[in-house]
């Protein structure tokens with residue numbers, strides 16, 4: 001039986017388009033969300049967002065099935081046991097679980113979409129191990145100090161969570177060499193232009 005995830009490795013969908021898996025990582029607060037939102041609004045590329053599952057509580061304004069599929073730890077673990085996740089990790093030590101649903105990636109492959117996975121470095125490595133031609137992009141802050149300021153300004157995390165996210169950011173930055181592309185988000189417009197250039201390169205490859 002053909003493996004649907006294999007389809008994401010370069011075969012064309014029935015509509016003739018080549019599905020792709022694009023993994024985007026970067027520390028919390030780096031502006032990934034803003035950059036990706038803008039990219040999704042731009043119709044130049046057949047992008048599809050991958051809605052991850054998480055056991056963390058929704059932030060104000062977050063909706064189930066839009067930002068994440070919010071689920072209890074029990075439900076998450078049961079679905080993981082059934083093999084429903086392509087990858088899943090506790091992104092912050094002792095914290096919530098996050099995971100990419102296998103079905104989301106398979107659907108995108110079938111439709112020839114470019115599915116964008118916004119996941120952490122551990123998840124990125126796991127995806128590349130399973131789908132070697134997944135394209136990896138790391139969004140980096142100009143500095144850790146700049147990131148600290150942005151996280152504080154966002155105000156959605158407790159000081160303890162900000163500290164956790166900064167510690168995680170510094171670990172992730174050390175591993176950013178793993179990624180095929182690196183975009184530094186200092187000025188949003190410049191970072192966006194760089195990201196579009198990366199996408200155009202992907203389209204040509």
Ligand code: 5GP
Nearest residue numbers: 028052053089091098099100118119120123
């Ligand atoms: P947040 O709680 O701020 O929404 O996300 C925290 C971190 O979890 C981000 O770095 C994000 O990339 C990562 N993340 C979100 N969804 C997934 C997922 O499905 N898998 C993995 N491995 N990481 C994820």
